Amino acid sequence: MRRESENISIFSITSTSFILVLGNSMLIPVLPEIRHDLHLTQVQASLILSIFSIAGAVTIPFIGYLSDRFSRKHIILASLLLYGIGGLVSGTASILQTSFSFEGIIFGRVLQGIGSAGTAPIAMAIVADLFSGSKQLKVLSLMETTNSMGKVVSPLIGALIALFMWYYIFFVFPLACSILFILFYFYVNDEASSSEKLVFKKYVSHLAGVMKENKFYLLTSYSAGALCLFLLFGILFYSSDRLESQFETHGFMNGVILSFPLLFLTVASFLTGNVIGKFSNYINRILIVNFLLLSLFLLVIMLNESLWWTILIISFISTSIGIVLPCMNAIITNSVRKEARGFVTALYGSVRFVGIALGPIAFGYFMEVSISTKFMLSSLLCLIQAVLCFFYLNKKDKNISFQTIINWFSIFHIPSRKKQRG
Template sequence: MEWTVQLSKAAGRKAGRGRAVAALASIPLVMTLGNSMLIPVLPAMERHLDITPLQSSLLITMYSVVAILFIPLAGYISDRIGRKMVIVPSLLLAAVGGGLAGWAAWRVSDPYGWMIAGRMLQGLGAAGAFPIVLPLVGDLFPDEEEASRCLGTVETANTFGKVLSPILGAMLAGIIWFFPFFSFPVFCLLSAAMMVWFIQVPARRERPLPFRDFIAVVAEIFRREGRWLIGVFVIGGLLMLVLFAFLFFLSSRLEDVYGIDGMRKGWVLAIPLGALCLASFAAGKAIGDRKQRMKWGAAAGSVLLAAALALVPLHSSLSVWLALFSVAGIGIGAALPCLDALITEGIEKSERGTVTSFYSSLRFIGVAAGPPLAAWLMKGGAGPLLFLLSGLALLGGALVVWLIRPEGEKGGRG
């Protein structure tokens, strides 16, 4: 009978780990819905609010700007009081921000300013949510290969949120254009409940470092690991800039040039994002704890992205565009889990919260910069924007090869 008891305990532990992974994965899924769900709705917002494409892009950008400013602080606090103690209140704060933006769109005669305020509050909540998930994975899963698989699932949830976002956003906006804002608090509350029920971590009550000592610790990390860390940070930011710029571009062109809007546009936008999601899942499974695979996976993904975007302006067929944007999505999906895993595998557990906070800030800079850049450059047609994005992706691939040198490679330390 003893073996049956042991088998039952093992099954219970496996189920517990599965619930924990589901709770962790719900956070990037929800945070992605909160931002990407608005992309197919932006043209409708421009009509209802009588605003320009640049003003509509700021509804994406201001969310990210606030997150950029507060992510390092959230990472600092999470290293001291615990990840869960930061994540759950942040999800509740993000829910309040989404509710404020929806209420303003519904009840205020000139709602744009209040909607921006709500989006900024959402960004403040986002700063303490998804960026803290990455170090929490390392805390919960000490086995490196298991942690890498979990990171792949988390990144897949992030990218699946991008697939679901245009469909869900278009469906909700088809009822009333501001419904996507009201859906976000519901998702946040569900994710917070999963965190409370399914994530069990030892309470951490460490005394926070004085700010001067914290700065000294950060300086020491960058002195020791700076070369490859800076490479990962910059590449992550470039990939997110490229992704959100071409999504903004594609959303606008589908409506303005091809007359595709509503749910149809949501499904069309989901095609390249679905390719991104599948590639992310496959990459997370394939890399394991092998840093060489992480490096060359990120490099290959960046080059594939650059090649696909460079070919888009040479064609006018929508089917060719979708095929090329899908290849671009595969490139981004292959690269992002590799970058996440390099940080988790290359940084001590006690320092991960601080390091991933800076990494997440750079990613949010890319999210913030992408839509305004696209709104500005696409006035001159597809060529200037997409050739620039292709060049940025190629630069990212070059930086991977030059700056990231895993152990065992000549000059490697990461």
């Protein structure tokens, strides 16, 4: 019975990633219908998506403080409640279809964005509080797998619901949040996350010390996570546009084709979670190798413009990203002590939101300027990230030397024999 309860607890914690992804991905297929029925401009329609990420990115650091100051479980429960209420507000405004329907949808989406800030990012801190060792790594990787799976299925769910009526989508949020709220309330134990209740001034002072002590380590970790999601959503945006403009596929078919690379992302995250405990000493090397592969794939994708070549290379890119993200979750959650963990993981969630928001914007801009420049700059960013990981995620090797670089490329180190005294 205890094992069953723990499994439900893990399911509840990891499901926060799925709920987070639903916020934007499920609405993507129905945006044209929303724009048409409410007579919105393209900018207004895109704001329905972007306001969610903006509200989440701005709110996450404050939610992180609250989770360190109070109970993480209670913060997540309150966030799920707000997330569901936001869905009800947007859904009601959609059904009424008055002159203020757009404003009502936006208000609901802001509430959802604020609520999303207290879901998966805070759940990562709970995982680090409740679990340790290989079990912790597996649960963190399962969170990333659930997140990836959400990216695959949520657009399909949205497209299917839209076959009946598009505004029904908003009512999926309160339903999903209610189920998760009940599971979290009864099955997630938060006692291990309770820590010293720091007053705000002391808390800020403590965080300043943490950030100063680990500035390069944390900044490199944050940039790695943000870059992965920047690339993923930027390339998906680029691919979706190419599918429609060059290969003349539309709507549901676009979602089916793009689900293949996202399946690679999901499988890679899942497999990484199962083996990462055995290779915990080599996480940094895994990161560097995959950023180098990403740099290569972003150049190789330009060699051929056929549909299947593009999908194949994007699948390779998704696989590398699927390997990197669980590793980054493990690094972030174990980078600082428990009393600052909520803020650090929340800030990581914030920069992930920023990566998601900037990817389509940057790729869309360079699609009008120069496609080759877009891929070459992205490749360069991955190369720079690999270098940063080498120099700043090597906590054991604080003084990097030429010999360190030689040793790095040797997986099996031959221990030196000490001279025996006669």
